[in-house]
Amino acid sequence: MKALSQKRRHPLAAIALLLMGLLVTGGLYAVATTVNQAKAQTTDYSASDVEEGGKLFAANCATCHGMGASGTKDGPSLVGVGAAAVDFQVGTGRMPMQMNGPQAYEKPRQFNEEQTKQLSAYVASLGPGPSIPEEHLLDEKGNAAEGGELFRVNCAMCHNAAAAGGALTRGKFAPALADVSGKHIYEAMATGPQNMPVFNDTNISPEGKRDIITYLKQIEANGSPGGADLGAIGPVAEGLFVWVAGLGVIIAFTIWLTSRTS
């Protein structure tokens, strides 16, 4: 201790202290965030999957994403995006993209289950990234009420409170979530496709994601308790309906009522 206190006015003491502080902070942060560390997924995929995926990638994706998925000016690098990103983008038909635009549209998918798996295997082999969620997270048996709260706080500002979708700037949009599989919803949260932010496991825990999927599937299954939902897009649709259908029918009646005399 005496030696330490004698050296405390040493010219390099401040730098040493700063280094120590940074090391401790960084080290603690690294330990604390391991929960969120992307894990390279190799267990489910065989070497042949990776090899076949590589061939598919070279033939279908490399034009924009570059050989070895290193990215070009037309498409980002896919090193480290993980299997989940590929499974979402290819599995919903968004990739390969039909044309460049503000956002990739969902469309009939171009690759079958097997090919999607191979592409995922190939991209996952390039670097660690979010993996395809495990079955127990997609069982739709979480807490719907908790999921609803998470959804309203994190998702509804873009996707609408009833998950009917909403507008973003300059032609981008948040799609409606009905008919989207639980797996794809999970993958979207984990990877942040298109203009969506990433909700990683520290932000919304896997259990929370399970709750959100439970909530979405439950409101989808429940349907609309009050009758036709008019798109579930809120008061604008209701106003349009009362002006067009409501007043329209009333006007038809008024014309009928006064038709005899005028």
Place this chain on the structure above:
Amino acid sequence: MSAKSTAEAPFVAKTKVGRVTDFVDSRVGGSPILREFGRKVFPDHWSFMFGEVALYSFIILLLSGTFLTFFFDPSMAETHYQGSYTPLYNVEMSVAYSSSLNISFDIRGGLFMRQVHHWAALLFVASLGVHMLRVFFTGAFRRPREMNWVVGGVLLILAMAAGFTGYSLPDDLLSGNGLRIIDGVIKSIPVIGTYTSFFLFGGEFPGTAIIGRLYVLHILLVPALILLMIVIHLFMVVIHKHTQYPGPGRNDGNVVGYPLGPVYAAKAGGFFFIVFGVIAIMAAAFTINPIWNYGPYDPSPVSAGTQPDWYIGFVDGALRLMPGVVNGFHFEYVIFGYTLTLNVLLPALVPAGIIFTVLFMYPWIERWITKDDREHHVLDRPRNAPTRTAIGVAGFTWYCVMWAAAGSDLIATHFHVSLNDVTYWLRALFFLGPVIAFVVTKRVALALQRKDREIALHGRETGRIVRLPHGEFIEVHAPLDEYKRYKLVGFESPSVLPAVPNEHGIVTRKEKRRAALSKWFFEDRVAPATPAELEAAHGHAHHEAIETAEQKSLSH
């Protein structure tokens, strides 16, 4: 004579109903009133029935609203939802929201009644709006009905107030966001804004008082005022008698139509049930305000598709259109440490202020320009008052641009266009739309008048082509019957009134302004065909077809 009548036996009705009626009548003397009222004549036209739709919607609102008050609890105390809607089970929320959910899911017929109430509210304001448009475009606001026009305007504002206070009651996320915007607008008012907001909300927004306060306004004060205004409105309708469209035998001294009793009483009674039926079908088959989707109010989240009900939409739209900064010019200032935020104050209050000021003053503006102080009971066809019609359409277009802006996000997603582009276009239309609408409407109205004049003078085109002996082809025109021609020629067409000096022989500046406006109103008027013109046109009807054919060939 008199001795003889007193000696007569007192009148005794033959039936039981007759005896009861006679008992009441001999004590309150209602029969002269009823007789007078039952003989009131109403002209028949479908466009005269929107006021009735509004009245019936209001009655339905009172009935369904009373049902809802039995089960609604306007408390902002915190609770955990224990009802049967599982996606919200045990979620922390206010008692108001919880009781609204209970009405929707756990009270028999509750959801139906809630939807009846809400659809009726939307229809109430919509039919009021259409009724006012009808009154405006047919000139029914002219003397002696200026005051009733103002009462109608007050009713529109009250209806909006009733709607907005009701929209806020369930305390769900959507209604809370609406209140937050109102709070922001109030706070943007210089000097008194913050104090007013704190007074209204009982402290900082949202507080724990607002739902209870809005509830009192919604079920007591506002409906009472609406009812009062309706009574005044109908009283004046009875005094003024109903207006009528122009037609043979109709003038400013009579009303042509059917008496209230029995024809109109039956029609109106039946129509009430039709309106009720239409609302009931909508409520049974179409969701309105699914509060369970929105979740309890929480000041942090705002979900996509957050809009007010349609009648507040134009204010929301104006707020959405307002840019924060234009070419580096800011709309927010800090003066002596106080924030003046014009980018909220201007769009929230100015367009609505302009619309309602012009709306209330319009009868007097037109009266001043035309110097027309006569009573009018025969309506104008909109085309026969081109400038007024154009002003109305311009104002309505302006309203519609703001209205559309409130749904800008939905226009963007449903038509696959950029939200920014929608906003830019609507910003341009905010200024250009009314001008374009004015010019187009005025030209269309004048063109229709010219067409009317042409038809009145030369008859209707029959589509029958005849070849003359010398080889020329002409189309045969069929003359109109007198009744149809009356409609085309029997209207007033005010002409430009030049400025005249007052009693001191001075042409005042105000009078010059009036004359300029009069010129703007009527300089390009199309005068109705005069009897002399009709006579001339019909006198040589046998040449006429040939002449017009020649004129056409010359002009081409």
